[in-house]
Amino acid sequence: MDDETAEIELLEQNLNKTRQISQRMTSILSSFDTRLVKLEKSILPLYTSTQLLTRRANNIDNTLQKIDEIASYHEGVAAEEALILRGPQPNQLTAYTEVLERMNASVAFNSADSRDKARLVESGAKKLIQLYTKLVAEGSSGVPPGGAEFSSIPFPAHLLTTLRPLVAFLRTLPLPATYPSHPAAPGIQSALKDAQKGYGDMRGAWVRKCLETFGKRLVDRAETIDGVAAGQEVGRWTENMLSVAEEEYDLLLELAPLNAPNALSSTYATLISPLTSLFTSTLGSLGSLIKRNLNRNTFFALSAYSSLTSLGARWSDVMTRRADRKENELKDGLHSIRASCLRSFPEVLADIRMAGLGKGGEIGTGLAEFTISTVQYLERLLAVRDAAASALLTLGDGNWKMGEGTQVGKTKAADVDEQTVLEHFTYDVVNAVIQSLISLSRTSKRPAFGAIFLLNNVSFLRTQLLVERSDVAAILSRPSQDLLNSNFRIAKAGYFEANFSPLLQTLIDEKDKGKSAVKEKFTRFFDLLDEVTERHQMARVLVDDPDGRATVADEAVKLVVPSLQRFIQRNLGKEFSKNPQKYIKMPPEDVENLIKGFYTGGTSTLPLPPPQEKLTNTLLQQAGWGW
Template sequence: MDDETAEIELLQQNLNKTKQISKRMTTILDSFDTRIAKLEKSILPLYTAAQILNRRRSNIDETLAKINDVASNHEDLAAEEALILRGPQPGQIGVYKDTLERLNANIAFKASDGDLDRTARLIETGAKKLTQLYTKVVAEGSSGVTPVPGADMMTSFPSSLLPTLSPVVTFLRTLPVPSTHPTHPAAQVILTTLKEAQRGYADMRGNWSVKCLEGQGKRLVARAESVDPLVTGREFGEWVELILGTADEEYKLLQELSPLSSTALVASAFGTLLTPILKLFNSILAALVTLVKKSLHRYTFLALSAFEGLLSLQNHWDDLLSRRDTATDKNELKDAIQTLRALCLRSFPEFLADIKLGATSRGSDTSTKLTGFTLSTVRYIAKVPEVRSAVSSALLALGDGNWKMGEGIQVGQAREGDESAILEHFIGDVIITSLTSLTAISRTSRRPAFGSIFLLNNVSYLREHLLIQPTNPSISNLLPQSAVDALNSNFRTAKAGYFDSNFSPLMQALADDPRDKSSKGAAKEKFTRFFDLLDEVVERHRLAKVLEDEPAGRETLGEEVIRLVVPALQRFTQRQKDKDFSKNPQKYIKRSAEEVEQQLYALFH
């Protein structure tokens, strides 16, 4: 037992010693961790600084290599000079560009004064050679066969030349100029060179656009006297729209292909490009205005349709002009609109004056044809819906009723902006003036029968083509009720006058006279008188065609004549036969009622 106790005590002592040793080791290891952390904290700044120094050393090495490369290139300046003087060769734009970039690098690294001047001159020469290539390609793209007048206009730059031109433009925009390289000795000369190239571009593109556009413009003027004025005016508006489209396209090209891309310089170049185009616009407009002034009555609708076209393009035009420099505030379209508006304002009172003047001039006393102003009135009113907005705008500018030239203002004036009302007032005055002139002409005729046919033909023509079967379906929207009533009333009056002067004498010849009830001689005279008057009517209708251009109206009129004359003749003939007025009635009754009906029927069919 004693031995075992002794061993246990020994083991206990050893265990205590082990614990003491472990504790001392733990303390030593904690001390090492603390020292290592302190060491790491001390070394980290040195490590970071070493990395920075390594990067700087690398940059210094690269810079020294570049300097050595520049020095090496400087030794070969003579070779680069030969390449620059030769100019950019096809397919070698990249080589030329690299050479100029190396020369600019020499400037940047401050070559010696003698070499600096020489290098600057070489860079100037290189820039000029590149702009010469630029100008050459632009000239090639701004020439050739112009479009045929009336064909689609294509003034865009040929796509086949863009692969050559685009790299040149891109590089020209990187050349040193005062705004980007204020100390570069060649910057000012390069800027001047690029400005000249940009002006040359604008001038060439502007003149090429004119060549493409002037054919159609001159064609407008050449055809103006032989085609419908309304068509010419509309084509002029379409041509101006084409000008605007061309200018829009050229502005996009200018932004893409100009060597100097600053807003101010592009605006200046665009003003240069527009100058010949605007000159062409003014020349074509002047030619059309001269033509209209020579015969305003004939070319009124040329002015009106052109005026309407320009009004619709005004916003587009203003937007286009806002892109050029502000050196001028001239607006050619506004001037053109003012000129055309002045012509339109003149046309309204002059048209009414021509209608009134028509009342004083007539052909032969037996003429029953349609007058010129009757035809022109229908044509005029039929065309108004085609240019309604232009007519309304001009009438509002003229003032309600002022087209009467001092005869008084329209009753119930249109309010400002009431275009429908003022248009109705004007159209109503045109119709009533025409009817008044026609009535005046018919009353001056020394042969009333012919005068009545004249009045019926003309009034019926107006009524038929403006009211019954209008030439233009939109006419019905222009006629005021007063004009409708006037047409219907004058037609009834003209028709009554026609019957009164041509067939009332026939009816009077057959009328019973209480004093001649038992006179056989009176009956013979009445038959003789009736057939003599009938022969006159037939002959008159052979000379003067009634409602010649209105088959349906003429047929209806013939039926009314037959219903008036034939029954009266039948009744009179029967009465006289019953009285046995003659032993030989065929001597006086030259034609039977059926033959008279056929004769009258032939006059109207």
């Protein structure tokens, strides 16, 4: 207990000391607070005065700053306005567009002076549009390409470098569709429409200028070069036009300020209008050439029809669908050319039949002009085979005969394809030539020469179509080939009949078997042999067919020499004359060599009346004319 009492007393003593210290601290703090209150009362008037002065100083500073900002703003607005009114410079295009962007933004947020700024935005936009038009005009001028081969001139690269960012900015300008309340939107849209229409006009005029020279050259050359080649040139020129149109469409997609689909199609239609008018006028000129001399320009028409037909789908896509047009100038032009092609087939047959009337006087023994031209016609028909077959199908199987005769075979119309109709037509051509040749051979006043004429021409026709130009056989049906072969055999038989049958007739035994009759027969035989010799000196046989000539020579020898040998053997033992050599002017071996000589060697200089056909010197020489 004593220890606990001692601890309690110690705690009480410590508690009293702590209480005394707390009272002393409280007294000091109270005194300090009283002094602070007195100090605050003394300083408050000074603090209030200082705060008012500070606020006034801040107001003065803010006012001066605003004044500086306003002054700077007005100076900037004046500078920007001057920049806009001056127009874009090549080296300041970015700065110019940035100024317009800022002004356009302030107009969009309805600033106090938005109407004035809208006028400046419209003015600046129109100046940029003027620059756009100027650059397009510069890129659409100059000297068009020349030379034999077409080459387009691409849009200058240095102008594209400027135009691309310019067009990109023009596409961001306010339009009624995107900024209905923008005061400058209607004016800007009107200016852009005019500029885009001008783009179409300028580019269209330029590409027409580039193609026009080649179109004129095409017309000038049409009748001076091969018809098939000329028709292919028409196709290449049209293909170049389509390539240019495609390039221009791609360029329009890149450079059109208004790139909405309807705006693009309208501008593209404006652009290709000069091209389509050039195509129509050029094709019209070519069509007039064809109609003026269809016989001469038949293959030009067929070749052009073939070349243009292959471009039909591409034309529809490039020149019609993309421009949202209904017109198709290529299709219209093809109708006109096809009409000429259809008319050419009956005229070919009519010309061949007309040549067989023989109104030109006495014929010769050489090649008739229409025989040569028919071979050339059928050969060249291969180059335009598809176009010719298509046109013949359109004309109708057999209608090229214009009601004369019936079609080959019994093929129904539904079963006729392009190959069949082409074979039917070529059959009629071959048949018409043969019939005309037969008619002409019969008009000759000297049947032997007529027979040589027929043999030469039919052999030439057969050799050229079935042997020398075997590819032509692809369009000749089996009946056509049989027709050529059979008429060649008939012509050869007719040749032997007209030239050698009189010789054989003299060697036939008759009732009068006296010596004088034998002498007369030998005399008559060798007189006729002299006539045949003279005839073959003036008119050569099968000039263009060495193999056929050798065959005819062998057949002629086999026809004459054995008969002569038998006749001599029958009559030499009868001693019909004391001097047989007087009547037997040459032995059979020499007669054989003489006959073989008919088909070799050069031509004679004995005159003959000129042939009906006007052949070239080369053909005259080949045909065996000897004047």
